[in-house]
Amino acid sequence: MGELKTSRLSERNVVEGGLVERLYWLIKLRWIAFAGLFLTVFFVDKFVGISLKTYPLYAAAIFLGIYNLSFRVFLYFLEKKKSAAVPKINNFLTNFQISLDLIFLAILLHFSGGAENPFIFYFIFHMIIASILLSRRASFWQATFAIFLFLSIVIFEYRKILPHHCLKGFVGQSLHDNLLYVAGVSFVFITTLYIAVYMATSISRRLKKREKSLREANELLEANDRIKSEYVLRVTHDIKGHLSAIQGCIEPVTGGITGPLNEKQRDLLQRADMRTGKLMFFVKALLEVTRIKLSRQIKVEYFSFGEMVKEAVANIQSKARDKNLSVKLTIDPGVDKARGAREYIQETISNILANAVKYTPRNGRIDVNVGDKGNSIITRIEDTGIGIPKDELPKVFDEFYRASNAKGVETDGTGLGLSIAKQVIARHDGKIWVESEEGRGTTFFIVLPK
Amino acid sequence: MAPAKILIIDDDPDIVEAMKVVLESKQYHVSIAENGQKGLEKVKSQKPDLIILDVMMETNDKGFEVSREIKSDAAYKDIPILMLTAIKEKTGLDFKKEAGDESWLPVDDYLDKPLKPDELIAKVGALLKK
Structure with missing residues (x-):
């Protein structure tokens, strides 16, 4: 019995818990992307008459799978450690993962037509995810980073520094050296990303605010409930003391220690004793439920x-x-x-x-x-x-x-x-x-x- | 043989009175102290044969303090102490296992509140026989 260990059960930091959940969400989404990529490349390659360089794309998909798996494993160990620094690490991790996803998508696009590929607008998803998980400022930085990556591809392909992999069959002729097309797509791309981030962060800001006020209201309720419980504990404890004394005084009498009783005296006293016992039982139950409620540790x-x-x-x-x-x-x-x-x-x-x-x-x-x-x-x-x-x-x-x-x-x-x-x-x-x-x-x- | 002397240290006068009635019915000689300080003084001046001690006087664990003080004094440590407690339900500790483990709880036996007269007489009798 001496080695009873005290532990904190079921107490989880709300904020931290939320972030970890979101990281899992990110990983889940990435698995969907992984499967979607495989299927799309396979389908387009086999059934649609578009010339596609499949090897780099499959290789990229496998790379995505591997890095998603490593994140999953890393997260597992991180959660096991449960250190106080976890929220900070999580924030960094989220930023890092989104940036990595942007680079990944950029590479994918480069090998599948660059600005010709309508999948360029999939960057919006990253922006929405960033807006939900990160601060507004970080989201705009991510958008800027995505635009930087996109412009790099477009400019390098235009200047022929990078080779262009044309989506023949989807577009009639290569568009990467068509200045008007490239400029137009870039303009729309840039504005779309910034506007998307602005809108998504506005909404998520409002939601976060609401979440915060709900949490605060909940905390207040809990605090009030605690005060109430403490009051109940004090009162029932007092009542129990009195009851204990009443029982202590009645029992010697009903037990005949103070001398013989007549039938009526005994009957009435026994009734009083029984009722006191019932009240005692109730008070003890109430004390117990209140104590469990109030105890932070068991x-x-x-x-x-x-x-x-x-x-x-x-x-x-x-x-x-x-x-x-x-x-x-x-x-x-x-x-x-x-x-x-x-x-x-x-x-x-x-x-x-x-x-x-x-x-x-x-x-x-x-x-x-x-x-x-x-x-x-x-x-x-x-x-x-x-x-x-x-x-x-x-x-x-x-x-x-x-x-x-x-x-x-x-x-x-x-x-x-x-x-x-x-x-x-x-x-x-x-x-x-x-x-x-x-x-x-x-x-x-x-x-x-x- | 002179009747055994029992000292009750408890701050609830009604419970004390009830116990006194029960114990006196068995011809014990009962004296009373309403707090730990007076209790310790009476232990020294009266040398009782048995001490009944309430664990929760003044503060939650004053009784422990008093019992430790008595048990650490060579002149008095052989006086059996019967601890009155309602602590079991609070801590979930099984006093039957703990009593006798002097490092943890320096008393000879314990009695749960509310008191049952028969139990009180039985425990007091057993402790005095030792």
């Missing part, structure tokens, strides 16, 4: 998941037997150690099991199944109980919510058990959900990463 350890579930099932056996419920537990042989807060997870499972016992009529069945899913463990708890009305399903994990038909079976209930469960599972980056049919039964699913 203690985690490695533990045997199967053993933990076995214990939880064993704990409800006697109550299940009272109602003649058959409880069956199956555990996949592959299920081994899991990492997490054992007590909290066990409590979650115990809570759901207790509900299953409570809301399943006599002679019913409860099936518990623990399955191995590679990176995660899935626990399924199925009962033949009263079920949950369909329209109430989304609300059962809310604080203080109790299903309408549950109230008929059991008048006492805090409506906090599943709320605690949800908090605990969320803290472990897991998932919990429920499927149910009213009158037939309920199945809870819990997926926890190992």
Whole structure:
């Protein structure tokens, strides 16, 4: 127990997370470009009567594939490191990748007709991507760089410094030495790129602003919720202190320590004691849910998941037997150690099991199944109980919510058990959900990463 | 044999009164200190046979401080300490495992709040027999 490790679960920098996601997006787009390029070259070469130098184009496609793969691998290691410098590196990476993509497209165009090739307008896509991912200033720099590359090709081909690969069949004659054509295309190209960047950055700026204000509003909400929770914690803690004293004072009396009681005295005091006990139970649940909410860290350890579930099932056996419920537990042989807060997870499972016992009529069945899913463990708890009305399903994990038909079976209930469960599972980056049919039964699913 | 002397160190007068009633019903001699400072003084002046100590007086861990002080004094370290606590649910720690590990928690046994009279009598009896 001494080596309990503390770790921060499910806390991810929003900004950083967003950027990494966008880098993945870029890589995905590049795979599409890779496939598109192969298909286009192949199709044009085989079925369209245009003379095309295919070797450099295929070579370029392969180069694109290789560098995309290297980025993917690099990103994998970068994410593993999780250093504080990641956002900065990401920004540089995005800039670098877009520039590299521009160079790549320029080379491709040079080998397929230069300014004759209508694919020159594909530079717009790069501009849009840059406008979304980068600042306005960086986007304009990227546009300038694209124009520089484009003009280099056009001018060098015009001056015959670079060879021209004519798209014969697509254009009647070479256009690279036609000054009017070259000048015209260049003018349209330059203006198109700058205007595209201007428009796209205007839109993305507005979106970014909105995103920021949403994030701020969300942070404010969270802060307020925290203040509320802290207040609840303080108040319930106080209430618990008083309750504890009340119980401490009543019990010696009902226990006869202070002398014999008559029937009526004992009856009334026992009622008071029972009600205090119920209130205590409620207060404890409320304290717990609030504490989990407020704790930024929870203690985690490695533990045997199967053993933990076995214990939880064993704990409800006697109550299940009272109602003649058959409880069956199956555990996949592959299920081994899991990492997490054992007590909290066990409590979650115990809570759901207790509900299953409570809301399943006599002679019913409860099936518990623990399955191995590679990176995660899935626990399924199925009962033949009263079920949950369909329209109430989304609300059962809310604080203080109790299903309408549950109230008929059991008048006492805090409506906090599943709320605690949800908090605990969320803290472990897991998932919990429920499927149910009213009158037939309920199945809870819990997926926890190992 | 003279009745065993029990010192209760706890700042909740109602809980103290309840415990006193329970313990006196078993003919123990009970004295009370309402804070850690007075508790330490009474340990020295009265040399009780057993100390019941609330973990959460004044601050969250004042009880630990007091118990450590008693257990580090050779003259008093043999006096058994029964710690009153509601800490299990807060920390998730299993006191059964921790009690007895002196480096971590220098007490002899613990008792969860709210108190059950039978449990209190049983634990006090067991500790005094040692």
